């Protein structure tokens with residue numbers, strides 16, 4: 001079976017074949033960098049990382065060009081800067097770096113390209129100029145707006161009718177809109193807001209800045225200059241963000257109806273219990289915070305435990321379950337630590353699961369079967385079984401840790417690192433030898449408080465984290 005992906009645009013699963021096998025192109029909308037990402041924001045980078053890895057496995061590492069942007073100019077960023085007094089560049093740099101580190105801890109490979117909106121202002125302006133020339137955009141009260149009625153295909157991606165589109169667009173009522181559904185391409189900046197001078201032909205007097213939707217269209221064009229194979233993002237971006245990206249890009253292109261992307265992929269929501277996670281509800285959980293108590297692989301397992309289009313309910317129980325499942329794999333890998341790795345093909349069941357619209361729950365079930373085979377294997381079969389388990393696990397971004405270290409538990413989240421525990425146990429042994437039992441008991445209590453479980457044996461003291 002070849003790769004089947006659910007294309008939001010057509011509303012069905014389609015066989016994915018790239019335009020060029022030597023250059024497979026993918027763009028995913030990245031974060032607006034003004035604060036910590038929440039765990040719901042971590043679902044798209046992890047989901048599309050699985051797709052990135054799977055495409056690379058099939059077409060070659062260098063054949064897949066994956067761009068994920070940073071939105072570094074936005075009203076939320078400006079507000080954050082005004083509230084904190086920190087310069088905008090310092091805020092965006094800081095949170096872009098945190099985003100890179102946190103997604104890296106979740107096993108997300110760096111994308112091929114990481115364009116930043118502020119690096120592509122000339123391309124955004126060129127797009128607007130074209131849209132103005134073609135009458136798809138108009139100037140009104142220092143704003144430039146996209147004329148939605150000028151694009152007959154508008155609403156095709158989100159499958160919304162005209163009324164729903166207007167209801168959605170009404171969220172931003174504005175006197176400068178000729179029609180309720182029209183959206184901003186460029187808006188004026190006040191003295192203390194960042195802004196760029198508009199080209200003279202636009203008829204604007206002051207500085208201004210791009211609208212969010214326009215940023216992605218310009219960055220896609222700058223990175224790829226052609227229809228891309230895959231465009232991804234969270235389900236909440238389908239409308240209006242992606243609908244608007246399509247409108248801008250298709251209307252600006254010389255030939256008219258050239259699509260922006262061939263496949264549109266959207267991941268489902270992540271819910272906290274029954275609620276959608278949001279700042280207004282106040283139920284935000286960030287990967288940055290969770291990584292202090294959990295391994296990145298645990299979070300990754302939890303995020304991939306549901307098929308990407310399904311809603312995912314985020315609970316502490318889910319994290320505990322994910323940890324337990326990974327422990328089972330690491331115990332087997334630890335038992336096989338002296339077994340050599342040999343060349344193997346990707347196990348069929350894992351490949352078929354991924355080819356079925358990235359069915360990660362089925363891929364996890366396949367991993368468990370491979371684990372059971374590895375437990376039962378004897379002789380030379382152990383090498384094959386271990387290698388298949390590792391090949392499939394690594395493809396999905398798992399089993400990257402040293403099994404022995406994994407089973408000892410996290411060092412980073414506890415007050416005591418491994419060396420400190422060894423030192424304390426050495427000191428305790430010396431105290432006992434010197435019959436300083438009070439000191440030995442103090443050390444025992446200190447280790448217990450850090451959840452270190454140890455056992456005195458004939459070979460000395462062994463320990464593990466509880």
Ligand SMILES: [Zn+2]
Pocket residue numbers: 028029030216241245
């Ligand atoms: Zn976008």
